[in-house]
């Protein structure tokens with residue numbers, strides 16, 4: 540006998556069609572902090588193979604987790620019928636509640652994958668009472684499925700950027716290929732070698748077929764991989780990569796100078812000098828000028844390093860053309876060489892070596908300010924997960940958070 544209220548509970552509360560809460564005393568009970576609901580089919584008795592009306596052979600009770608209600612896990616005890624078909628034999632009735640051999644419903648599967656986009660697997664596990672390893676499996680599988688649908692939505696890329704990022708402790712790197720126009724990550728590959736870059740260039744040869752520029756840092760592996768495919772004037776060292784390189788040199792010099800300080804001076808210096816040295820003068824507030832004066836009084840060498848850095852980076856702020864920029868850089872190289880800082884000598888050497896590529900920027904002004912935001916987004920992701928052990932999963936999570944994988948979700952629903 541069908542009971543409309545029990546069917547409504549199944550349909551509207553549990554979101555299951557064609558089933559009803561069972562009409563018995565313990566159809567909805569609690570056990571060890573969980574809610575268990577017993578349900579059964581309301582569909583006609585037909586053979587799932589030939590569709591003939593058949594009789595029931597026996598029942599099978601299967602328990603699966605279905606969701607969370609008010610913080611409590613909800614389990615379903617499903618009373619599945621087995622039919623005795625004269626033509627096909629004994630067959631279990633069909634349903635869409637869960638996949639064979641799984642301990643959770645499809646509904647919960649989708650909920651876990653939805654939550655995993657927003658929080659760490661550990662947090663999803665705490666909310667849903669699903670073990671972290673299962674959360675991981677669900678999330679990874681769903682992202683893999685989603686990826687099969689995404690390649691078609693990656694646009695033709697005009698301006699790209701390639702960069703390395705560490706995703707695991709112990710200097711494990713990945714190569715990130717980014718579309719500079721919408722700041723979405725096209726894909727990432729393992730390692731930071733020429734092979735890593737070539738792998739990406741080959742995989743997206745169609746999407747990259749009308750590429751105008753690709754920005755990168757001074758990494759010879761990326762440069763060589765790009766030179767195999769594109770003309771050298773496509774390669775751009777953008778401001779972002781360039782200032783990272785310069786800042787690295789500044790940091791090195793600062794550390795070396797600080798080593799020679801007395802303990803008192805070092806403490807005085809330590810707190811604020813580092814960030815002051817890296818800050819661009821164009822972003823100064825009044826207090827920063829005062830601190831720069833203090834720095835000059837404390838140590839003239841550090842002040843000199845600061846001025847040299849500003850001289851170099853301010854080149855990118857002006858309206859120089861390529862020829863001017865080249866002269867300016869040559870002059871800067873001379874100045875850097877006249878100092879006694881090893882790090883600046885090295886920097887001058889790399890700038891000199893890549894002078895043509897660096898000045899490409901003054902013809903193709905790529906600004907990758909948003910790329911930095913994307914990089915920070917990936918770092919947050921890594922921090923949230925305490926690093927990723929599995930590269931394939933890390934890759935999918937990055938593409939979900941900063942790539943085209945998240946778009947496919949809205950497209951498909």
Ligand SMILES: [Zn+2]
Nearest residue numbers: 586589624627
């Ligand atoms: Zn049959």
